[in-house]
Each structure stands twice: as structure tokens, then as C-alpha cells.
Amino acid sequence: MHHFIYRKNELYCEDVPIRVIAENVGTPFYLYSHATLKRHFLIFDEAFEGLKRLICFSAKANTNLAVLKLFESLGGGLDIVSGGELYRGLKAGFSPDRIVYSGVGKRVDEIDYALDTGILMFNIESLEELELIDKRAGLLKRRAPVAIRINPDVDPKTHPYISTGLEKSKFGINTETAIEGYKVANKLENIDIVGIDCHIGSQITEAKPFEEALESLKNLINELKQLGIEIQYLDMGGGLGITYDDESPPHPREYAKAIVKSLEGTHLYLILEPGRVIVGNAGILVTRVLFRKSGKNKEFVIADAGMNDLMRPTLYNAFHAIKPVVTTEDPPIMADVVGPICETGDFLAVERKISDVKQGDLLAVMSAGAYGFTMSSNYCSRPRVAEVMVKDDRFYVVKDRQNYEDLVAGESIPPFLED
Numbered sequence: 001m002h003h004f005i006y007r008k009n010e011l012y013c014e015d016v017p018i019r020v021i022a023e024n025v026g027t028p029f030y031l032y033s034h035a036t037l038k039r040h041f042l043i044f045d046e047a048f049e050g051l052k053r054l055i056c057f058s059a060k061a062n063t064n065l066a067v068l069k070l071f072e073s074l075g076g077g078l079d080i081v082s083g084g085e086l087y088r089g090l091k092a093g094f095s096p097d098r099i100v101y102s103g104v105g106k107r108v109d110e111i112d113y114a115l116d117t118g119i120l121m122f123n124i125e126s127l128e129e130l131e132l133i134d135k136r137a138g139l140l141k142r143r144a145p146v147a148i149r150i151n152p153d154v155d156p157k158t159h160p161y162i163s164t165g166l167e168k169s170k171f172g173i174n175t176e177t178a179i180e181g182y183k184v185a186n187k188l189e190n191i192d193i194v195g196i197d198c199h200i201g202s203q204i205t206e207a208k209p210f211e212e213a214l215e216s217l218k219n220l221i222n223e224l225k226q227l228g229i230e231i232q233y234l235d236m237g238g239g240l241g242i243t244y245d246d247e248s249p250p251h252p253r254e255y256a257k258a259i260v261k262s263l264e265g266t267h268l269y270l271i272l273e274p275g276r277v278i279v280g281n282a283g284i285l286v287t288r289v290l291f292r293k294s295g296k297n298k299e300f301v302i303a304d305a306g307m308n309d310l311m312r313p314t315l316y317n318a319f320h321a322i323k324p325v326v327t328t329e330d331p332p333i334m335a336d337v338v339g340p341i342c343e344t345g346d347f348l349a350v351e352r353k354i355s356d357v358k359q360g361d362l363l364a365v366m367s368a369g370a371y372g373f374t375m376s377s378n379y380c381s382r383p384r385v386a387e388v389m390v391k392d393d394r395f396y397v398v399k400d401r402q403n404y405e406d407l408v409a410g411e412s413i414p415p416f417l418e419d
């Protein structure tokens with residue numbers, strides 16, 4: 001059941017023609033389907049039926065408050081990687097005991113904020129971080145619940161920029177050092193060891209790497225038990241991939257199967273941190289064609305959305321399907337779909353067969369719900385675009401488009417430059 005579908009010759013989001021939204025809010029904008037977000041969350045959660053579990057949505061994939069609030073209302077938790085995401089999570093109404101905090105570079109003020117809030121656990125990524133958290137907890141007279149993020153050295157076979165569980169990556173602590181880390185943690189006065197954690201990468205399209213990582217974590221849990229250290233939460237991170245083009249990642253049920261089988265009958269409480277698999281295909285970026293032009297051997301479609309709005313194509317060479325919002329009878333063309341930014345890397349698609357769109361036509365850049373808006377920037381002083389959520393036959397602007405004043409907010413000219 002898809003919620004971005006053509007009816008006759010027009011693309012709809014649920015029961016709303018996307019053309020109508022564009023006429024109302026202008027372009028470009030991100031568009032999310034409430035029904036798809038909800039369905040993806042529930043399918044993922046229900047795949048782990050039978051286990052004690054908490055699905056902590058990975059905020060960095062999509063931090064819009066409306067999106068976060070939806071997952072909160074469905075019983076989800078939140079995986080955060082910054083103080084800003086903690087702030088958003090609390091704004092969206094997440095109970096602190098449903099928030100886990102990952103990331104290699106937590107600052108003192110962020111640690112204090114999380115300690116004061118009383119989150120479920122810190123996923124620790126270095127021994128220095130562990131010691132700092134213990135110290136801060138002591139000063140603030142708080143207990144610090146922690147898991148150590150293990151780097152299990154498995155190859156997730158994904159883009160190198162989003163592989164995080166290899167020995168050479170900056171994330172987590174290798175299995176040998178981890179035991180040392182737990183021994184240290186066990187002696188620290190203000191630390192409570194509650195979990196073990198890993199996150200091996202993103203856009204992973206096979207189940208095997210997850211199974212290998214799980215084995216590695218279970219072995220460690222047993223080793224720790226010998227040392228008298230009891231693990232309560234097993235956090236398997238996120239990383240399950242989606243179909244952008246022709247990938248065929250395991251269905252969440254398939255992904256869950258091995259994990260459920262391996263954990264059934266244990267006392268372990270499972271935490272998962274899915275991001276992309278929940279929101280990726282629940283959102284699109286809608287852009288309008290500004291111009292067409294013909295190069296020497298190339299056609300260009302110049303859109304009003306660029307790399308600052310959707311960074312994935314230029315950052316990872318990522319593929320996003322591009323569809324016309326209103327279809328035409330004309331034969332398709334081969335073209336580069338590019339944005340208005342002054343960079344050669346500013347493209348949404350290269351040498352792509354697309355509909356023969358003309359000036360003023362609308363394009364839907366598909367699968368843009370994850371790492372779309374959250375990675376966007378104001379480069380070239382382009383206001384950040386609006387975000388819209390559709391539910392049934394209504395649409396809601398869930399983030400206003402920035403205006404020019406927003407662009408200079410907080411900037412000032414020092415007196416010595418004033419004339």
C-alpha cells in the first residue's frame with residue numbers, strides 16, 4: 001500500500017494532489033505522508049513481537065517535531081546524537097526514560113543536559129567520554145546509566161561514508177577494549193552499567209552483517225556475566241536499508257527474525273534505533289522546473305531545489321527516483337536534473353531518463369524523507385524549504401519556509417565596522 005500514487009495523470013500524497021500543495025505553499029518543499037510514517041513504524045515495531053523492546057527512532061534522519069510526535073504517540077523512543085536533538089525530543093513529548101544518546105563527540109553542556117533530563121542511557125563511544133560522564137554525574141549528583149558502543153568490526157557493505165562498524169571507523173570501542181571499558185565503568189562511582197550497544201552503518205541491504213554484530217554482542221554479554229556485570233539493554237542500533245532504486249533490502253520482519261530467534265528466552269530488553277527504514281520512503285521533495293536548456297551533448301533540467309536542500313546525491317552519489325507530478329504523453333528524455341547552486345556537484349540526478357518536463361512543471365524527488373531536510377543548509381543564502389505533512393485529504397505545514405530575515409537572524413556588524 002503506497003501513499004504516493006498516481007490517480008489518472010496526477011501524483012497524490014494520500015488523498016491530496018501534490019500540485020495543490022505546491023500552489024498553496026510554493027516550492028520547493030518536503031512532503032511527508034502520515035499514513036506511511038505510521039505504517040512503517042508499526043510494521044517495524046510489530047516485527048519484534050514477543051520481545052521486550054523499545055523502538056528508538058533515530059532523530060537525525062528526520063527531526064521535524066510533527067514526525068517525532070507521531071512516533072512518540074505510537075509508543076516509540078528516541079535515539080539522539082546532540083543536545084539539540086534532546087531538546088526537540090522533549091518538545092515532542094518523549095519521556096526522558098525513552099531517550100538514548102549516541103555519538104562520538106558529546107560536549108560537557110550536552111552531557112549535563114542529558115544527565116539533568118534523566119535519559120534512559122548514554123551510548124559511550126570512548127573511555128575518556130566514560131570518565132567525563134562519571135565526573136559530571138558526580139558534580140550534578142546524578143546517576144549516569146550507560147551502555148558501551150561496541151565496534152564489532154563487521155562489514156555492512158554499504159557506502160564508505162555510512163559504514164560505522166569497521167575497525168578503522170571512528171565509532172564505538174573495539175571488542176577487546178570494551179571489556180576493559182566495562183571493568184572501568186564498573187568501578188566508577190556515578191556510573192550504572194545498563195546496556196551494550198552497536199550501530200554498524202546505514203542503508204544496509206542484507207541481514208548477515210546484523211546477525212554477525214548480534215553474535216559479537218551476545219558473546220560479550222556472556223563474558224561480562226562471568227565478570228559479574230549484568231547487561232539489561234541490548235541496543236542493536238539502526239541501519240536497515242530501503243529501496244531507492246533497485247536495492248532489495250530485507251523486509252523488517254525478515255531482519256527481525258534472526259534477532260527475535262536469538263533473543264527469545266533471554267531476559268534482554270531490546271532497543272533498536274531505526275531511522276531511514278521508517279521515514280525514507282515516507283517523504284519526498286517537491287521542486288519546480290525553472291528552465292530547460294540543451295548543452296552540447298546534454299539536456300539540463302534546472303530545478304528550484306538544489307544540493308543545499310537535498311545533499312544525498314552529491315554527498316554519497318545517492319540515487320533518488322524523479323517523477324513528474326503531472327504526467328505527459330511525450331516520450332521521456334535523458335537529462336541531468338540540476339539545482340540553482342553554483343557548484344558542479346549540485347545535481348539531483350545525472351544522465352537520467354525522466355519525463356519530458358517543461359518550464360513550470362513540478363517534479364517529485366522520491367525517497368527523500370530520511371536525511372533530506374535534516375542535512376539541508378542555507379548555502380548560497382537559500383532559505384530552508386517548508387515541510388508539509390499530509391493526513392488523509394488534508395495537508396499541514398509542519399515547518400514554515402524560512403524568509404530572508406531568518407537568514408540573517410543573530411548576525412551583527414561590530415561597532416568598528418559601522419560608519
Ligand SMILES: *Cc1c(COP(=O)(O)O)cnc(C)c1O
Binds near residue numbers: 061
Ligand atoms: C544514524 C544512526 C542511526 C540510524 O541509522 P539509519 O540507517 O537511518 O537507520 C541509528 N543509530 C545511530 C547511533 C546513528 O548514528
